[in-house]
Amino acid sequence: MIARTVLMVVHDYPPINSAGTERIIKFAHYLPDFGYQPIVLTTGRYGGLPTDVTNRVHRADDLVHIAFGFMRRHRASDRPQESQFRVATVANRSMLGRLRDAIMIPDTKLGWLLPAERLGRRLIAEYRPELIFSSSPPETTHLIAGHLSRAADVPWVADLRDGWLFEPPNPALRRPLVRRWLEGRMERGMIQQASALVAVTAPIANDLRSRYGLEAHSVQVVTNGYDRAEFAGLSRQRRPDGAFLVVYTGSLSSSRRGTSADAFFKAVTLLLEKDPATPLRVRIVGDVSTDERASAAVLGLSPIVSFVPPVDRREAHQHQLDADALLLITAPGQRSVATLKLFDYIGAGVPILALAQNNAAAEIIQDYDLGVIVPPDDPAAIGHGISELMRRQREWAMWPGFAAAQTRFERRALTGELARLFDVVSNRPTQ
Numbered sequence: 042m043i044a045r046t047v048l049m050v051v052h053d054y055p056p057i058n059s060a061g062t063e064r065i066i067k068f069a070h071y072l073p074d075f076g077y078q079p080i081v082l083t084t085g086r087y088g089g090l091p092t093d094v095t096n097r098v099h100r101a102d103d104l105v106h107i108a109f110g111f112m113r114r115h116r117a118s119d120r121p122q123e124s125q126f127r128v129a130t131v132a133n134r135s136m137l138g139r140l141r142d143a144i145m146i147p148d149t150k151l152g153w154l155l156p157a158e159r160l161g162r163r164l165i166a167e168y169r170p171e172l173i174f175s176s177s178p179p180e181t182t183h184l185i186a187g188h189l190s191r192a193a194d195v196p197w198v199a200d201l202r203d204g205w206l207f208e209p210p211n212p213a214l215r216r217p218l219v220r221r222w223l224e225g226r227m228e229r230g231m232i233q234q235a236s237a238l239v240a241v242t243a244p245i246a247n248d249l250r251s252r253y254g255l256e257a258h259s260v261q262v263v264t265n266g267y268d269r270a271e272f273a274g275l276s277r278q279r280r281p282d283g284a285f286l287v288v289y290t291g292s293l294s295s296s297r298r299g300t301s302a303d304a305f306f307k308a309v310t311l312l313l314e315k316d317p318a319t320p321l322r323v324r325i326v327g328d329v330s331t332d333e334r335a336s337a338a339v340l341g342l343s344p345i346v347s348f349v350p351p352v353d354r355r356e357a358h359q360h361q362l363d364a365d366a367l368l369l370i371t372a373p374g375q376r377s378v379a380t381l382k383l384f385d386y387i388g389a390g391v392p393i394l395a396l397a398q399n400n401a402a403a404e405i406i407q408d409y410d411l412g413v414i415v416p417p418d419d420p421a422a423i424g425h426g427i428s429e430l431m432r433r434q435r436e437w438a439m440w441p442g443f444a445a446a447q448t449r450f451e452r453r454a455l456t457g458e459l460a461r462l463f464d465v466v467s468n469r470p471t472q
């Protein structure tokens with residue numbers, strides 16, 4: 042089978058380390074298995090990697106970074122390269138930061154647009170891609186891909202990892218009427234021009250269908266997933282110790298706006314007040330704020346809750362496999378949330394304590410019976426959920442839904458779904 046070329050316009054790509062990065066690098070890794078050779082157009086704002094040439098990664102400058110990069114170089118100099126993107130050029134809460142957020146529409150990566158378009162035109166002339174793929178956030182990626190698609194008459198597939206106007210990561214920015222009108226025009230332009238749309242969760246897809254009157258098949262859901270290869274050679278190593286261990290991996294409350302571990306910590310306190318001999322232990326693996334540590338300490342949970350510094354993904358998977366339950370925290374009121382963490386937990390096959398309600402994560406856990414779902418802000422309900430998981434463990438209850446979930450949400454299989462959509466868009470016979 043002759044490989045076809047797809048130009049991937051993405052901002053979040055290594056050395057950036059984020060959930061969005063993980064989705065894109067897995068697509069890029071597995072697309073050749075389905076007959077597509079990716080060419081990556083990304084930002085050079087945070088430097089490059091020695092593997093860029095081998096992996097056909099091309100980086101465009103960011104004009105704002107060129108002009109104002111001196112303001113962040115000192116603050117970012119002591120940070121690892123993969124996390125430097127989290128250091129803002131201008132302090133977010135400063136007057137200049139608020140002005141930046143207000144005038145840079147649709148997002149603060151707008152300075153990347155013109156250099157990326159220029160480089161994109163050269164890449165299209167050189168590689169002659171059969172289609173263009175873009176993934177947001179940031180939404181600037183769709184502006185770039187749309188301009189390139191129109192100029193070169195190449196089909197375009199737009200992927201939304203978060204909603205644009207629907208439940209965006211920072212909704213306050215899009216409340217002003219003028220901005221919503223402008224971004225509404227941009228979003229509508231994407232809907233009208235793109236050959237196909239992909240959403241990471243069903244609520245995002247359903248919102249697009251309802252607001253724009255789209256047919257169900259016109260927006261395909263391709264979820265995040267887990268990579269089976271990352272778990273190869275790993276198995277449970279923890280020996281029986283009489284404790285029920287709840288593990289959380291990744292950044293805690295800071296992982297997504299609106300999340301909080303406070304209700305969970307209070308639930309643990311309630312359980313221990315009811316029965317001080319409860320053999321419960323909690324392990325938090327990853328970035329934790331001073332306030333979060335203090336919250337556990339104030340409640341007297343220091344003997345119960347341990348904090349482990351951030352580890353690489355393979356070691357995080359080992360912590361997950363050694364758990365008796367895995368803790369998932371989502372923000373109340375956000376229907377579109379199904380975090381990358383959920384799919385790593387599915388890969389581990391360990392029952393999930395999900396602080397989730399009426400969102401995509403809760404629906405997946407319920408559909409496959411992967412654990413217990415409780416409201417994220419109700420300590421009593423969370424405590425009951427912990428007790429239920431402990432009861433099921435004592436009774437040797439099984440969780441058979443993990444086998445089906447692991448088949449459904451495996452990264453290579455999900456990439457196959459995306460490739461079949463590419464086949465349709467590029468008029469290629471499906472495999």
